[in-house]
Amino acid sequence: MDSSHIQSKYPNERSRQQYNRAWDRAFLSHAEREVQVTQKKNETQNTKYRDSSAKLIFEDPILCAQFLRGYVDIPLLKNVQPEDIEDETERFVHLFTEERDSDVVKRIRLKDGENGEIPFYLISLIEHKSDVDYNVVMQILRYVVFIWEDYEKEQERKQEGVSRTKGFRYPPVLPIVYYEGTKQWTAAVKLHERVYLSEVLGEYIPDYRCLMVQLNRYSNQMLMEKEDELSIVMMLNRLREAQDFAALREEVPPEYLKKVTAQTPEYLLGIIGQVVEILLGRLNVPGEEARRFADQVKERKVGELFANFKGYDVQATRREARAEGRKEGKMEALRIFIKSNQRHGISREATKADLVELYSLSSEVAEEKLRLYWEE
Numbered sequence: 001m002d003s004s005h006i007q008s009k010y011p012n013e014r015s016r017q018q019y020n021r022a023w024d025r026a027f028l029s030h031a032e033r034e035v036q037v038t039q040k041k042n043e044t045q046n047t048k049y050r051d052s053s054a055k056l057i058f059e060d061p062i063l064c065a066q067f068l069r070g071y072v073d074i075p076l077l078k079n080v081q082p083e084d085i086e087d088e089t090e091r092f093v094h095l096f097t098e099e100r101d102s103d104v105v106k107r108i109r110l111k112d113g114e115n116g117e118i119p120f121y122l123i124s125l126i127e128h129k130s131d132v133d134y135n136v137v138m139q140i141l142r143y144v145v146f147i148w149e150d151y152e153k154e155q156e157r158k159q160e161g162v163s164r165t166k167g168f169r170y171p172p173v174l175p176i177v178y179y180e181g182t183k184q185w186t187a188a189v190k191l192h193e194r195v196y197l198s199e200v201l202g203e204y205i206p207d208y209r210c211l212m213v214q215l216n217r218y219s220n221q222m223l224m225e226k227e228d229e230l231s232i233v234m235m236l237n238r239l240r241e242a243q244d245f246a247a248l249r250e251e252v253p254p255e256y257l258k259k260v261t262a263q264t265p266e267y268l269l270g271i272i273g274q275v276v277e278i279l280l281g282r283l284n285v286p287g288e289e290a291r292r293f294a295d296q297v298k299e300r301k302v303g304e305l306f307a308n309f310k311g312y313d314v315q316a317t318r319r320e321a322r323a324e325g326r327k328e329g330k331m332e333a334l335r336i337f338i339k340s341n342q343r344h345g346i347s348r349e350a351t352k353a354d355l356v357e358l359y360s361l362s363s364e365v366a367e368e369k370l371r372l373y374w375e376e
Contacts, residue, residue, distance in 0.1 A: 053237055053278040054126040054180055056271055057230065058104040061085045063271070066230040068108075068122075071213050072176070076110060076120075084109045088121075092146060102126040105143065119171035121147050125210075127179040134187040137194055137210060140175040144208075147173055179214045180237055220251040229264055229272065232257065232302070236275050240282075254303030261302045273297040289350060334359065338373040348374055 057063045061082035068077040086107045106122040123143045125136055133139075148170045152163045162168055179185050189210045192198035198205040215238055223231040235248065261269065273294035280290035296304060334355070341351040348370060355366035 053233075053275050054178060055102045055104065056275060057178075057233060058106070058124045058126070059087065059089075060268065060271055061087075062265075062268055063230050063233065064106065066226070066228045067213075070226050070228070070230065072174075072211060074174070077108075080108060080110075091150070092143065103143075105147070119151070121171055121173040122176065123147070123173060124176045124178055127177055127181060127185075132179075132181065132183065132185055132187045135194070136177055137188050137191050137208075140177075140210060141191060141206075141208075144173045144175065147171075175208070175210045177210045177212050179212065179216075182216060182240060184216075185212060185214055220248065224252065224256055227260060229260060229268055232260060232272060233275050236272075236279050239279055258303040261297075261300060266298070269298050269300065269302075272302070289347065334369050335373045338370060342374060 057067060064085050065080050065082045068080045086109070088105045088107045089103075092105045103126060104124045106124070108120040108122055110118040110120045123140060125140060127133055127136065151171055155162050155168070177185075177189070188194050189212055190207060192205060192207045195205050198207070215234060218234065218238075220235055220238070223234050235252065239245065239248065261272075264272075276297055277290045277294040280293060281287075285293075296302070337354070337359075338351055341354070342348075351374070352363070352366045352370055355361045355369060356363055359366075361369070
């Protein structure tokens with residue numbers, strides 16, 4: 001409401017003071033409620049965001065093949081193609097705990113000139129936590145044993161008693177830990193490190209080593225040398241804060257993004273778009289705005305993506321504007337809020353919706369304030 005409307009509705013000074021105090025209490029409580037709701041929403045969604053953006057790499061056969069060829073130094077996997085990879089995660093999903101629902105299991109068909117096809121399994125544990133999970137090697141061991149048991153049963157159904165023959169072999173299982181955390185990985189990567197007296201009993205204690213891929217060890221320049229779609233996804237997954245966009249804009253030229261995605265299948269552009277949307281979700285960018293940026297990827301405007309996005313935490317910006325405005329007065333609060341939104345690239349439509357929702361203005365009054373303070 002503007003001041004003339006308040007004066008006509010509350011003609012004496014005392015009633016106006018009561019109204020102002022009530023308005024301030026409502027303003028503050030609404031802002032506090034919004035902060036609480038946002039924090040609670042972020043607490044429940046952040047894990048999902050981080051999990052799903054990393055999991056997309058291993059779920060998609062093209063990205064998974066690029067990962068195996070470019071980040072796993074094993075000659076057997078240098079020529080793996082997307083058609084060689086089959087997802088078997090659902091088959092083993094009952095092994096996953098709620099915290100481990102980002103893990104994937106792949107069956108890879110390796111070619112062998114003498115023996116035909118060699119069965120080969122890949123287990124990928126996706127770690128995104130700030131605090132390292134110290135029991136990863138034991139979780140992987142459970143997966144490996146179950147995969148071997150499942151394989152044995154499968155072969156027994158085809159030929160009873162085959163697993164007890166001299167020539168029977170279990171398939172290799174490659175355990176990969178893909179770590180996106182910003183802190184250095186300090187957990188065990190060998191099983192012996194988690195077992196008492198393993199250094200004394202040596203070969204009598206089972207042992208194996210996880211293959212570690214730590215995203216924080218790859219610079220944007222190192223990723224660009226790959227010249228594939230996965231490099232873009234991993235560069236996005238490296239972003240943790242709004243200011244990280246500044247470095248990305250400086251280091252990654254638009255020409256690189258255009259070149260890499262020139263022949264990218266539309267469905268894969270959609271996956272990269274999903275990663276963009278998930279990333280912006282981490283930064284509290286509203287869904288509508290996040291989708292708009294994600295659509296740029298789907299429309300093959302990837303080169304413009306980093307140039308256009310300024311990188312900011314929308315909710316934090318709005319809270320700061322309201323806090324500033326409370327010091328200056330209600331009318332000034334609206335002006336500061338509108339100017340702050342425009343400065344940070346929040347659309348006029350989104351700002352109007354905020355004025356209606358956060359400040360309890362009618363659509364007409366919100367439009368009037370925008371005409372006053374929004375610079376066209």
